[in-house]
Amino acid sequence: MRKSRPEPAGAAPADPQLAARLGLPSAYDPRFRLSVSLVAPPDRVAAAVRAVARRMAQREAAAGGGSVKSAGRRDGRGDGRGDGRGYSGGYGAGGGGGGTVTPDHVEAASQIARLRKLAADRAALPAAGFRGAILGALAASQAVVVAGDTGCGKSTQVPQFLVAAGYRRVAVTQPRRISAVSLARRVAVEAADAHGSSVGHKVRFSSSVAAETRIVFCTEGILLRELAGDPQLSAYDVVVLDEVHERHLTTDFLLALLRALLLQRPEMRLLLMSATINCAAFAEYFGGAPIVQIPGRLYPIQLVYMPPEGTAADDARKPDGARRRGGGGGAGGASGGSGSSRSYNPAADQIDPAPYLRLLQRIDSEVPSSQRGDLLIFVAGTADITGLCTALAPYAEQTRRWVLLPLHAGLALEAQERVFDVPPEGVRKAIISTNIAETSLTIDGVRFVADSGRAKEMIHDVASGGGSLQEGWISRASADQRKGRAGRTGPGTCYRIYSEAQYNEMRSFSAPEIARVRLEIGALSRREWLTPLGALLSLLPVDPAVGKLLALGCVYGVAALGHALGVRQDTA
Template identity: 35%
Template structure:
């Protein structure tokens, strides 16, 4: 393998003395509060010892050194663009800096406004909010909360809320000027998700009508000039990350199977390299679970020759309790004086920027990720394994240099990196089905889609296909205006086809079954899908009337019928019902509540008489 050593360079000097004096004159200390106070101003309780321990760690973050400068620039401008390298602490610290410095009380002093920080992924919104709640010494769900699809962990006391970009977009439907927020922070802007791109254009209009609102656009890496031009010359701040060098290794020849190559590299690192945790990037849940099993088996076969390993998966649909395992330490040696243990995290690209895991020394980058691709001509959206961009490769390698000098093993050639990878990730808005986005924009009152201020306007053909689909579903009339049905459909955080299915299901007395269908279509757990396919095949093979029963209900009824003939699979059956009920509960909480509010639509079960209509 060829070797190339690259050292990260500081992008911004530490805060200058005049700026520090200005900040201090405005009463902004290191913690944004009276340094002599031992009472938490957010909940009125004494600070715990854990708060002070975490505070010392916070002071070592690169972004802490530029707190005063950041606040000075924020006070002088309505919009600010901040580029902070991976590990700089921007996601956890910047919202706290803003919260400490900005007056969030309304003019009548009756209530407090909020600071919003958007994340492109649910995992990041949940984990970061919990971390910030610990740093502020408050309770998650109270002063600090989060909001994701089907789950709102916030209250009337919440002053800092982390939420997915899609949830902020949905809030704009009922609050077009986002009057509940004093400052909005768009984090991970470089990922250019569909919702983030729509928020860019929407917030530009909101800022014109709300001079008191401030916007901070944060990213680990982005096209600075393009963003500054889009936001009318907004000032740009840069914050360095960790300064440990990362050694980059490339393969001499292209790998035939990147999954097997990644597993082989993990085993070689564990056998030959000094202590340090490993981060492996793969494309999806099934691939990750397969790799975790194989790595555990390979290392287990080596016996006492090597230290123990803790192999931890990480992907968006993993339960929160399982996600927290990535922060646990590596296992100790099996016996005193034996080889040290090692933690191996196998993750999707969620670990590129959204989450920071300490202790990572080695990164394995196969050079692929899954991306949505939409073909408007055949109206098919696919999730394809595609090469990553150079910006993503840079972010992945940066994960290895947080706590000490690290190594990044790229499972592709240097020639491929230089010639085949695109500089930046292709924006999602240019490769996605826009039906749901168009419905959202129509609900927001934006009728002129052609002249909406997109940073990268989508292809006209894609917009036309979206309008055709919505017109076919009855969400838009022939003039392109939102219908009453379309208004109801826009309230659901689901695809338009599924929203239409839920809304009209009560007409056919099958809303309960349709909720089951919607719940199962919304669930993406491999365990759930595997159980579903297995049990379904057994039902169709053993019960003559299974087809009719399946139409009647895709959950309890068909499996109860099959269970009479196959009691040996009771454990699998019960686990299946738990999976169904968990996802169905989410759907019921989010969707049936909307159905009840919008038209008192009851949950109705389907009968044989309605089969032909269904």
Template identity: 35%
Template structure:
């Protein structure tokens, strides 16, 4: 079987459906997908798309991943926590399984760094067939990128030829607010402009709602009237893997929410931060998938050249590693300091993670996994929540803790 990982669930689902369609097979048979809470694969499946986190969980039950002959790590430039751990794990697996083929794919990869890490692996470049994308910058920095994004959507709808719009914003609240305001502004214009379908996209949206981004733009409200337009307002979930037919215009304010962890006070938070140049290129590329497009960057060209980092900072260097350490311990990796991370995390971050796990009773004083730790590692949750769930029957509060854990965890 061939496994192909994607960093996001919506990408794993949409890419697998597209491949099944191209191969003229039923999804879930020869081509399938596996994401959290949903496994659409069978004994017939030969090509399976899954999130990087799902492959990591499969490795906990089958450390050599013997069911797979080929593993493709797609969108490797995103450097998610799970992908970085998979790099180190698969590098070890390859030593014990010379028959396994590993393919690392990306559109904006630091190729030399990856080649060095994987012991001089061969590099193959596949030329893309992107259409040209015209880039526009603002003359002055925008005071309020949300208002600027809404204003740009309205201007495009009034002045530009037919074509759908993709707007990048940072989170659910901001996106829902923007959708309401865009609908209100355009509806107030009446029949002088075409109808719009404004569609939100973020990770906690139910899968059925996420699929609405693939629906066509509305028809003109009257015969011979102005064309309808679809407007997708999304987090960086739409930055990679997804091709939304009809997107001609991209609006990029230059921000996304990124996880930041302070090991000293043990607090992890999501902060709105500037994106990298690699992310900006990916966003612009969304406009040129099916026809020539335009990308409106709501920041100056000087900011792009001087202020944005070349690549996205790896998640492993800015995250709480307690769950990662628990996973590695479950996989039998005890020497964490010498585990082959592509970008090793700070020793202090690892020490704090070990301290937390010892305090929770998941590790003993020698750093070995306890029976409680074995059970906790089975949950795709932060260790604190896993511990709460495991011991809740003792305190006769399982129903309450289940509800609290469901509310606190990312769906």
């Protein structure tokens, strides 16, 4: 390519008749001229222009006269060798009345059909019927609690209701990065925002927010950082805290700060949303906030209990939460050994893959490969994910019916998004995940869920004075959330790798993180004012304990270690 010579304003086209036939102007404004041109022989360019003119004349003749002979082939070759394919002169006999159907017409019709289906799907969501109730409650109260059952569409529809009602900018928090990014993309599609300008996401290391963005999906930590920089949150009219039932440390901090902010900004609005929520407690905390309950839209889910057999089942029933590993001389443990003795052997502390392997075999034998249906497996942590992927890989390679995909907060965002890819025909996805996929994440095609009933939580260690990730049983609310993943897009089955008695013994809700971790690190004075250390920690985008380590590291020369520890703090 080469630079082209400038031409005077109002230059006429080379073929005025062709320009008129194409609906082009007879002159152009030089401001819109491209600074480059194609290098091609003039005779070839002229031949191409004549060919276009000839084809257009042939199509016009065919459309007007209803005869394809005068126009040659229907595909516009004009050589008289018509093959009967293609469309000319509309859909009716004789070709009168219509225009030529081009691939652009077909694509446009397909896009219109998709948009109509999308609009119909949105209208069918239970949340659509509660738009007036939510907006009416917000008009009368600064804070509103929305308790929507799984599948009601609250996470995608409520933000769009708010923007359509005239609110300038809405922030929607999610507990994890992948939830924020996937929801932003889904809402952008529903809002016909092809360029992602009106709907964006803002997570650590990634942001698609622009000046004209009106709906911002972000993690709780990001909004907390924005509060530190702008205590008034002047960029937002409405803040939506989604999945507040998880009660992370950042969730409770946001609840306290936003309650105080509502007193300073009477025009601001706050929505608290979750599927499993203690509505009365949250409503009381915000001075008797109104509650809007939305029923869910789950497809039928068959519940199957599959407790491990033998020693593994006995270990799982221990009240101290000992791991249910191995059993009967399986890998990693001696035959007949007790759970307490194995807990001292790190090599034996491995997940038993046998129930999950049997589950893959059961699905292959009971469900035809022509029927789509992926499997979502919930385990406690990354070690379990690695162990299961290693143990199930030979069967997946042998049958060529499964692709194993890990999913946890430590993965890069691109690796996490692989779970949304559609597998080839006859192949199923086995997504092995921590509780990252428990809420706010809909993976199309998931028909089966396997729940280990286990999760890791940060627990304060009295002996060391620090915190540690400890494995334990989940709550019944979390178990129900995991079960609901099987019925989001169609009928499904949930396999619980524990007994019904164990489910009944679980606590109703998970304990808030603020009640499980140590908060006293010297950041606050006795009067609850920020100390100089606290002021420094508020400026660091890491966990406060790691931030204190960074501050001490500047004195003792171990800052690199503190930074390495801080990278994982906000990767969810």
